[in-house]
Amino acid sequence: MFLKSYKIFTILLILIVSTTAFSQTTKEVSREWVAFTQEIDVKTDKKVKFKLRANLKTVGIKSNSAATLYAWVKNKTEESGFSESVQDSVLKNPQWTPYEIQGYFDEAAEKLTFGAWVVSDGEFYFDDFELFFQKEDGNYEPVTIANSGFEEKVMDDTVPGWQQDVDKEENIIKVKGYTFHSSESKHNGKLALMILGNGVKNNPASNINTEEGFTPQIGTLVSxxxxxxxxVERVVKGLDIRQTDHLLDEKANRIGALIMHLAAAEVYYQVYTFENRAFNKEEKEKWEIGLDLGDKAREEFKGKPITYYLDIYKEVRKKTIEELKKRNDEWLEGSWPGSTMNNHFAWFHVMEHQSSHLGQILMLKKRIPEEENDIKLPEDKVDQ
Structure with a gap:
């Protein structure tokens, strides 16, 4: 623990270098990046400036290969603290290069996290981490960093003194394609840290590709x-009925109703673009309430689990994919009788519509109160 009281600013800093002990359980995941960090508790009643320095070298293989130095201040409040990163990539300079981040934390700060992450295939080197806090006289004082020069050797893919990826239960996360090594290709001392990325897989969730079995533009549209x-499914799948049915106010829509609305709107464009017609009577009765929302939807769509709405949503999407597989890129340029938009724009609008309501769902989800605070007394009991 480091403790000092400055004469003028009376700044109190409490620094505890994190030395998290990992459990023996290891979980393997696929993604394009891996990180290592240290975390320090910070408390102050004034703004404090800091500097983070390190030397990086990247021998990349792919166009997105990069090593990134970063610092992030976590505040006690919901308001975001300082956050910045600097990047070394094969497109810039594959030689040892010094990088520096200048930041600050203040009375709202709780923790300072710093370290680095790498992306994609390649050899990523790190050495000579340094951290400094500014004193009252304007000079910077060094703060101790565990294994700052990586002279303690990597053992069993673990970097001494540094926290690697862990989940909420503190199980080690092993990212496929990445291994950690001590390297004699150092900037200073005897050793440096080298992360090897070899066969790192792209994350489909953050890449748009051309799906197989479709013509090029339709394949991209499907992706x-x-x-x-x-x-959408990932955001809502864990909700219980209370959360699914929560009504923010008398004019709002429940999350379950919004999922139904997304399904109804997609069916609407299925009918127009695939069959060149409007809803028939049966379809109108089935989908109109979900399409229009409002008072009828608030009354209709409640008391059902989120799986009820997701099953309908996924069944609708299944039909969309089946129908798009029957069509080609030329069809995208066509329109249906009386339309002022082509088929391509119609399905772009389906995506635009879903993106808009996804934002609404995220907002509504954040406004769901804790269960114990969500109990409302009947009006005739309020004054008793």
């Missing part, structure tokens, strides 16, 4: 449609 629907 974008599925990316959005997967995000």
């Amino acid at each position: 974008m449609l599925n990316n959005l629907s997967n995000r």
Whole structure:
């Protein structure tokens, strides 16, 4: 623990270098990046400036290969603290290069996290981490960093003194394609840290590709449609009925109703673009309430689990994909009778519509109160 009281500013800093002990359980995941960090508790009643320095070298293989130095201040409040990163990539300079981040934390700060991450295939080197806090006289005082020059050797893919990826239960996360090594290709001392990325897989959730089995433009359209629907499902799939049915106010829509609305709107464009017609009577009765929302939807769409709405949503998407597979890029340029938009724009609008309501769903989800605070007394009991 480091403790000092400055004469003028009376700044109190409490620094505890994190030395997290990992459990023995390891989980393997696929993604394009891996990180290592240290975390320091910071408390102050004034603004404090800091500097983070390190030397990086990247021998990349792919166009997106890069090593990134970063610092992030976590505040006690919901307001974001300082955050910055600087990047070394094969497109710039594959030689040892010094990088520096100048930042600050203040009375709202809780923790300072710093370290680095790498992306994609390549050899990524790190050496000579340094951290400084500014004193009252304007000079900077060094702060101790565990294994700052990586002279303690990497053992069993673990970097001594540094925290690697862990989940909420503190199980080690092993990212496929990445391994950690001590390297004699150092900037100072005897050793440096080298992260090797070899066969790192792209994350489909953050890439738009041309889906197989479709013509090129339709294949790209399908990739974008599925990316959005997967995000919608991921956001809502864990909700219980209370959360699914929560009503923010008398004019709002429940999350379950919004999922039904997304399904109804997609069916609407299925009918127009695939069959060149409007809803028939049966379809109108089935989908109109979900399409229009409002008072009828608030009354209709409640008391059902989120899986009820997601099953309908996924069944609608299944038909969309089946129908798009029957069509080609030329069809995208066509329109249906009386339309002022072509088929391509219609399905772009389906994505635009889903993206808009995804933002609404995220906002509504954040406004759901804790269960114990969500109990409302009947009006006749309020004054008793």
